[in-house]
Amino acid sequence: MSLIADAFTLVFVAAGIAFFAAGTLGLVRLPQTLSRIHALTKADNVGLALIVLGLLPQAANVLEGAKMVAVWLLAQLASGAVAQVMAEAVMAETKATKDAAPPEEGHP
Amino acid sequence: MTGALLFGLAGAALVGCGVYGLLTAPGALGRVLGFNILGGGVFLMFGVVARRGAGAGFGADPVPQALVITGIVVAFCATALAVALLVRLCAVQAEAARGGDGDKET
């Protein structure tokens, strides 16, 4: 029983780590802020989900498992909202720089 | 014990980093960051001292841990005050710079 659980954990956590690694790679390598955010949130959400899922069999009791799930849910919520806010900010900034085309007007 | 020692060395190194930051930072914000790093290193040494003092059923000596909590709060207060001062200073300086060509209005 515990062997199966350990194997389950091993597989899922490894997969989660792989997603995290991919997300991090995206953060480092992708050229634009928007695509970076995209890569990061997507990959990390899945990665976190996989890790939580993988760790669930290791939980001592139901409450502990529930806490782990809660962590995942909260992270989902936060990263989703934050990613959107950041994206909006990026859009606004790009727009602003386009509007203020002649940069001579700015203060030296 | 070796783990604690490792963090002790890390604490010493952090102190070094903080000092470097405090010495070389060109502006106040950099100095605030340097102070925080330095403080982090000192707190970590508290943690090491606490960990080394584990006993009586505790994983660490609780007294230094409690001191660190107080210390972190005090350091935060210091950071907040310094930042508030810096922000206000920049605002006043910016106003003064603007005031240079807008004297007639006031």
Place this chain on the structure above:
Amino acid sequence: MSLVFDAVLCLVLLAGALGVVTTGAARPAVIAFIGYGLLLGLAWVRLAAVDVALTEIAIGSGISGVVLLRCVRALPAEPLTPAPNRMLKPLAAVVSITIAAALAAVVLALPEPAPSRAADVAAALPATDLGNPVTGVLLVFRALDTLLEKVVLLLSLVGVWALSRDPACRGRPAPLSPEPAPAPSAFLARVLAPIGVLVGLYLLWAGADHPGGAFQSGAVLAAMGLLLVMGDQIRTPAAESRGLRLLLLAGPFGFLAVGFAGWATAGVFLGYPPGAEKAVIIAVEVAITVSIAVTLGLIVLGPPAGEERP
């Protein structure tokens, strides 16, 4: 295995710290600092100090991070600083390395067995009915420090407010952002805030026997308050409001009142009534938590903008 983990953690921590102090620009340095704070929290867990870890992450990294990020935004893009002497950096490096090396030597020379107050605490803790020794130290054995630390917190708010343009410190602090909040922020605030408050209260309740306590809880509550402000769910409070002032004073002066009450009941200042220690301690913690939450939030919001003109 764990030693390897610790070593890696230490190295990453150091790299983060070096990043903070060597990055020239303000914003990356602050972001690196927030990351460094999180890693430091991890280090605290490894040092069997979960209480400290929570505090470090909530305050040392979290709220401090917000404060610092706000500062970065308020700073002029390129601060006019004179070019430092070229000799400064190498000299500073040499000095810093020397200091670090000397301290490392000192750490290695610390006596063995290490002196500790753990036994004293263990002996005195049962009388207080608390399970968490750190809370015991903070609120019972060294209650004076904690009381005064609350005053320090209040004083730093006074210091921040003293920078208001209005010498009488009236009005509301400026909102965190002049524009209306984006929809996701509002959504996040509505959904997350209740959960966060719950978490905060849990931390407070758990603090008596498990890691957690007033500061961790207060920081979470303050964060929720800020979230609500950012999501345009509530207005920033007016500094002159009597109710707000009462909330600010509740912690330190509630604590002080309990201290004086201890004179009557336990015969000593900051003593607790025998038999009711835990109840009184939790009551104190509640008062402190409220004040901490309000104070931390207001510190982040900054000085009030002056009297409002209707």
Place this chain on the structure above:
Amino acid sequence: MTGDTLSPPLDLSALEPALPVLSEALMVVAIALPLVLAFAALVPAVRRALPHLLVFVPLPALIAALAVPRGLSVLVAPDPFRFTLALDAPGALLLGGSSLLWMTAGAYAMAYLRKDPARPAFMVWWLLTMAGSFAVFLVADVASFYLAYALVSFSAYGLAAHDDTLEARRAGSLYLALTVLGEALLIAAFVMLASGTADANPQIRDAVALLPTSPWKTPVLVLVLLGFTLKMGLFPLHVWMPLAHSVAPVPGSAVLSGVVVKAGVIGLLRFLPESVPLPGWGAVLCGAGLFTAYYGVAVGLTQRHPKRALAYSTVSQMGVVAAVIGAGILNGTAGTFTIAAYYAANHMLLKGAMFLAVGVAMASAPRRAWAVAGVAGLLGLSLAGLPLTGGAMAKYAIKLIVPEGVAGTLLTLSAAGSTLLMARYALLVARSGTEGAPPRGLILPALALAGLALVLPFLLFEAVTGLPAGVAFTPAALMKGLWPVAVGLAVAALLAWKAPRVPEVPAGDILHTLGFLGATGRTIMGGAVAADAVLRRWPVAALALLGVAALVAATLTFAVVPL
């Protein structure tokens, strides 16, 4: 000779039981009265009444000088706050003389400054200086002496700088600077002196008695001599005196030259042991005094203003006093100090009267000025020791101390120099007339003081020297007194007939060669400010902080092995 046993002229022994209390009260009131009035001047009513009171304020001091038994020492404050007063013969002579000068000059000042809007301020400084001068002659313990000395020195600045001209400001600043220097020298001396005794604040007499055997003997003597001769204006520390004394209003100059410099004299008398020979020290002091006596005459002769000539004369005369004291301690001659004080008191009255005369002359039409110059000349000749004047008695007395020989001869010859300088002074007074008639308020006090100055030395001679006054009237003595004056007058006549054109030496003479000191000072200050700017830069200060920590740690680690 009599020394301390010099008995008071007023005999109060009828009041025997009350005598100690009465004496104590007199001495305290002498000091306290001007002090209290100075503070009471804050009240407008007192301020208005003050001009009429000023003449009477020194009265308790005069009575004390006349009536308090010599050697009486009273403890005014209980032990931890010791404040002791005592009156010995030198103190009584100087106290009495100064009280007379303060009275007459006070009356004179009120007339002189009648129209000055700043007169109230002058009166306050006047009272403070007066209190300090009385205290300095009366106090007997070291700390109180320092207090009194500081009071008289610093308050005198207010008199010197009263006119607030550019010249007065410069002179005042120099005076203050040197006064502060003097205070620093003296405090060091006093601390060393006191540390020889069991008491933190000993009686001056006790402390000085231990001096000859003290391990601090040399530094104490060096510091005492420097500190007090600075106040007396011995070469080369005289530079402030011609400047300060000549810029003050006339009554101010009178008390500055008359009284304030005597604080230095009483200092030497109090802090040098009288009866223990100090050969080397005495010789140095005597030599410096004699040199100054001639130097003052030489520079004074070139002066074009009577007040500056008088100031240089004071320099010269203080040189004579120093020479007498030096000769006395050279051999440990008993009675030296009383005679030195006698000579100083004589100078006090004469110099005061001569200054007042300058003011009278300046307010007179030229013809009257010549009359004033006549009186002034007589006073001057008295100072030079013209037989049958009071000054001759003083000159006779000091010859008792200074042995015949090189020093004695030089001292005698210096009288010729004095005569010459006094002739110059009289000439300058005669030329300083302007127009109008001097008010009576100026003439009467000046005349009164002149009369006292010419007569009083006769009355005191016997008490001071223990010799009948007649010894000074023997033909030999008269001849001995006359020839230097005659020589001086002859030379004066010669010079008047065919004077070489000598440019006026600017007041303060050698001061003007010290300009580089000012430049050095400015360089040092500039350097310090620049260094300060560097030290106060953040990285430097932060490094200094670490450096201090490292320094302390290193000191502890390497200096103490067995920690």
Place this chain on the structure above:
Amino acid sequence: MSALLVLAITAPLLGLVPLLLLGPRTGERAALGMLAVNVAITAGIAERVAQGGRALGYVVGGFAPPLGVGLRADGFSAAMMLMAALVLLFTGLFAMTGPGDMTRKVKARGSAGMPATFFILLLSLACALNLAFLAQDLFTLYVALELLTFAAVPLVCLEGKAGQLSAALTYLLFALFGSVLYLLGVVLIYGLYGTLDIAHLAGLMAQGTGGATAGAALALMSAGLMAKAALFPLHLWLPPAHSGAPPAASAVLSAVVIKAPLFLLVRLWSDLAPLPLTQVAGPVFALCGAAAIVFCGVVALAQERLKLLIAYSTAAQIGYLCLMFPLAASDDGPWSALAWTGGTLHLVSHALSKAAMFLAAGLIAETMGHDRLSGLGGVGRVAPVSVAAFGLGGLSLMGLPPSGGFVAKVMLLTSALQQGAWWIATVVLVGGLLAGGYVLRVVVIALQHPDSDAASGRGLPDARECRWRALIALALAFGAMLVGFMPLAPLPFLDIGRPVTWEGLLP
């Protein structure tokens, strides 16, 4: 167990409640009342200490050190507390009234003095100072120092001018640098001995098991304290902060705030560190002190602004206390006791006189509208009481009788000469000369005739000093003079409660 010790810390805090809850008027009155109560409490403590001839102790929460924290008042701390309480009360009184009743320009008669924030900070200072003088735990002292810093920094920039803000920022940052070094020392001490209680530590350290670590800890703590006290060469923040602050703030900053770290420096080396260590480290502090006296004195001479001049004078005068270290630690019986008394008296008299001088300088600047020395000619006419207060305060700085500065100087000189420390004696004398230079320079200018000051091209302003506030300054200056009537002998009061121990103080 003396309840007064707890009250000394808590009473000023209680004054914060009305200030934060009720209006500024009521709050200010309550604050002043609390400052007066504070004087009464500290006087009570001093009286009890003097009466009992031994220290007072209190164990907070009933847990004895080393687990708990204790408060303890010995003669030295009682004297310092009383001095600080008096200065704070007088400054509070001074700050109550604004310039409203002195110039015609200000319309509202009796317009408020300092804002309510000032009184909050003043009360916090009172709490922090009392704590610093009473606490016996190195970490509680750290909290006290931080409390002090956080109360002092906003005082510098209450008016929100750019110069003040930047001075406050520098002050804060450097003080933080200092406190983190102090904390580093504290952690090393805890790591070595497992306690932070001074009495216990003194016993442990005397056994000499600390090695280089103990030395490093002491050095770090001392350096931190020196940074907070602005001891040369760590004075970068003091001149701008003390000269830029409003006068009432400058007065407390210069008079008492920097005294707390100095006091702790003394406590560290006289009560905590064993004598041999103090004898070794003493000359280092004395060297810094001597450099402060000479260097900052010369810089003060060169200043063109009155308040900067006074600020540099503070930086110089700090040095005198440090001269005490090698003399007091010499184990030379009465002479070291004399140095100890002299240093303490200097601390007290400097506090009183410097407060008087800063308040007077503030009034002078208020009357004239500026504080440039070149334009102050004749200010004695329009601000006679202020100038008198300045001059009397200066008397103490110059070390002239009758003043506390004189007594202190004589004691230090005597001790130095008796112990053969010629260089210290010379520095004391030179410091007096420099102080004479910069004080008299101001007095001379103030006494000049205003009309003859052609350079400035204008006469005196049409204003008069605020007599009531000038009298407060004068009272402080007289206080400094009164200290001068101390007998010239070691004061036994200061030795009460030394060496530090809890014996007999705990229940």
